[in-house]
Amino acid sequence: MSNIFIKQRLFRQTAVGCKLKNDKRDMKIELDLNIIKRNAKIREDENFRFRSYLKGQDSKKIDQIVHKLYESVLNHIDCTECANCCIELETCFQIDEIDRLTKSLNINKEEFINQSTKLDEFGDKDKLFLNSKPCQFLKDKKCTIYPLRPEECNSYPYLHKDNFTTRLIGVIENYEICPIVYNVYELLKRRMNYK
Numbered sequence: 001m002s003n004i005f006i007k008q009r010l011f012r013q014t015a016v017g018c019k020l021k022n023d024k025r026d027m028k029i030e031l032d033l034n035i036i037k038r039n040a041k042i043r044e045d046e047n048f049r050f051r052s053y054l055k056g057q058d059s060k061k062i063d064q065i066v067h068k069l070y071e072s073v074l075n076h077i078d079c080t081e082c083a084n085c086c087i088e089l090e091t092c093f094q095i096d097e098i099d100r101l102t103k104s105l106n107i108n109k110e111e112f113i114n115q116s117t118k119l120d121e122f123g124d125k126d127k128l129f130l131n132s133k134p135c136q137f138l139k140d141k142k143c144t145i146y147p148l149r150p151e152e153c154n155s156y157p158y159l160h161k162d163n164f165t166t167r168l169i170g171v172i173e174n175y176e177i178c179p180i181v182y183n184v185y186e187l188l189k190r191r192m193n194y195k
């Protein structure tokens with residue numbers, strides 16, 4: 001997977017931990033990771049066609065819709081019951097985040113960098129990726145360094161950000177990993193009367 005799309009994860013906690021839940025508008029939320037992965041393969045062409053369709057739409061209007069859908073979907077998803085991004089994606093730290101982490105954990109920074117991290121494919125020295133998956137700080141689907149987690153983890157899956165239509169390749173990559181992205185993209189298709 002390209003490092004460009006390597007991401008972050010945020011742990012949003014809600015009281016809901018069910019497999020499938022419907023709200024008053026019959027908004028079906030799929031949380032089964034096997035079904036999500038399978039549908040990502042089945043719908044790959046459709047997802048790219050929808051990407052082309054979205055590229056022709058008003059970007060600001062799409063952002064408004066996506067932000068609302070994102071908030072709605074979040075109400076039905078408990079990230080601590082999922083943690084799939086922490087399992088499937090490579091964790092990215094900025095150098096100052098590694099400073100903060102190693103100081104707080106009282107571990108040797110150079111040892112941590114040498115033993116646990118790697119550069120990205122472009123050799124960018126401003127950030128480092130953990131060299132193993134799942135993330136070594138994940139335990140029982142919980143982040144053990146939550147207050148010290150990288151901003152990348154905090155921002156994932158980026159759906160609160162603007163300019164959604166400029167990031168659609170990444171959205172499609174994350175569609176098969178993150179139930180939030182999967183459900184928002186599917187609901188967006190319905191909202192746009194695309195399916």
Ligand code: SF4
Nearest residue numbers: 086135137138143153
């Ligand atoms: S640092 Fe925490 S939030 Fe980030 S990938 Fe690791 S376990 Fe997940």
Ligand code: SF4
Nearest residue numbers: 079082083084085178
């Ligand atoms: S993959 Fe998505 S739903 Fe699962 S823990 Fe990460 S952000 Fe939350």
